[in-house]
Amino acid sequence: MRELDIIGKIQQHLTAYNEKVICGIGDDCAVFSGDNGRPWLITTDTLVEGHHFDLSWHPAYELGCKAMAVNISDIAAMGGLPVHATISLTFTKDTEEAWLDEFIRGLAYMHHRYNINLIGGDTVAGERLSITVTLLGQAHKEPVYRHGAMPGDIIYVGGPLGSAAAGLFLFQNHRDEIETLKDEYASLLRHHLAPMPQVELGRALADSDYIGAMQDISDGLATDLAHIAKKSAVQAVVFEDKIPVLPEFTRLCKRYQLTATELALGGGDDYLLLFTVRAGREKEVERLARSVQAMAYPIGLITEGSGVMLKGPTGNLTDISFRGFEHE
Template sequence: MGTHSSERQLIESIRKQVDCAAPTLVRGIGDDCAVFMHDSQSLSLMTVDTLIESVHFDLSWHPPDLLGRKAASVNISDIAAMGGKPRFVLLSLGLSGDQDDGWVDAFIRGFTAVLDEYGAKLIGGDTVKSPGRIMLSVTVYGEVDADKVLYRSGAKKDDSVWVSGFLGEAAAGLELCRNPRLRGGAEWQSLVSAHINPSPQIQLGGLLAASGLVSAMMDLSDGLATDLAHLCTASNVGAEIVSSRIPVSTQMARAATLLGYSPFDWALKGGEDYHLLFTAPGYADDSLSRLVKDTLGSDIFCVGRIVEEPGVRLIEEGGAVEIGYQGFDHFSR
């Protein structure tokens, strides 16, 4: 039996084998959330993510309360990507047996603290003993106004491509955490926090969805190169990214230099930033920037444009380089 060469190939293989058509289903496999009818004015959103010890987190630098926060946040980020709000959450815990009551209590405190921040409730789940590593699986149910939901599939030629924050900081934080001498340093805490304690962009997602200006949106979990390729594939378009426009913080660039990495590799391929990636018509550039700045006090960054030719290309001084699907992939070899 053959093995799948990529996560994308595996998902596509599953999609071909299942019939998810249903009268109330609006969007099935292939977006940040499944979408189905709630009532005449709103849609229901559902998403699930799994975190596995030594793949998504390391107990050497993830204390239980912050691990709880991360488990909740990365799942709620999918709801933000659709412009929605989280409502109810299911949590499945596969614990190795080395976690005592204090560990579990701290994890749940961190987990529910994030839910409280966004108005969601933990309503059930499952607990099992794992024969080895900890496994966490979280299902989130959310809601969004039917006329405001955003999908990956709406990008059009000449749309601008936007990201909602500095890229590569979580990748920098991961490498700093792997270095015991550096991970406790005060100067690196913003980068370490980007990896350990990400923040879902619920307010921004709702604002962009309500603006009526955005054509497509998703969250940045696997890196700009891969996630933009996903968005372009869903929209049947391509994209050109200008290297000089990629938002990289001075702190991240310093960490890359110190540790011997390319800051642009982290920005393009690092993953786990959990910012929003979205597209909008070029005429809306100024309006979008002003709306986000005036409402939330934050900046968004235009990094390129949508083109007709398939693929994702990085535009540099020396020409164009194909970069699509070069981010994190669980099944890549």
């Protein structure tokens, strides 16, 4: 079964009834009301060896960082700050103490960087290493949801796309050449191994009155933008000639004859913010992004309709809805 079908089945039978639940299944985080008037955010993610990471090339320290980053990115996508975390680890009989020390060091770095409190978790032995992090955060104001996009909004991303997917391509297909390629493609490899969530940008955008909808890009822009389009009952049009990528990404695609647009829009693991900006507020948003040492790239337009369309250089439209990473 497809991931979306499984989630749909769960939603049919398990619905939140408590009046304090503001938003349940269907966004980057669930949202529930807090006693101080500031909403709480909660998210959870599981990384499984052989599906989300490969220990033959993923160092323990960077894996610890990434396990936290993917959850922090969800909190950032709602405009919040991370506060408390629990971590559950399934380890194998082959897990070495030195590896575990480095993994914990990576977790600790992210906890200290973002002032997160570890408040619990679980450990269990199993056949395959897996890491589950549950993260609670708080929104400063009202959280930003996926359902706020409107026709006329400009679609923005918080950085160049496809870097992590390109790094993964190198590890999977040219592992024996990594030592000779690592300097030339260092930024691509780093984006795959240890992405950094855009917490400051998310907070700044949420505190402004400039944006309609927001989420992070984990399964590829084609899929994650489709979530915004569906929740907002609009169509998203992405301009192919506006897709931002790093120069290293372009060189890699030419070197290995990869389809750059497909990799940039469908590769996943970007963990950049994707958001829509009210018409006429573009300059303010771009200045706001620079004020927190981030970037904001306009890549398309929200229109009436449904789905996600890619507009090519000749004006041709191609439906790319949900053409990103699929959990199987």
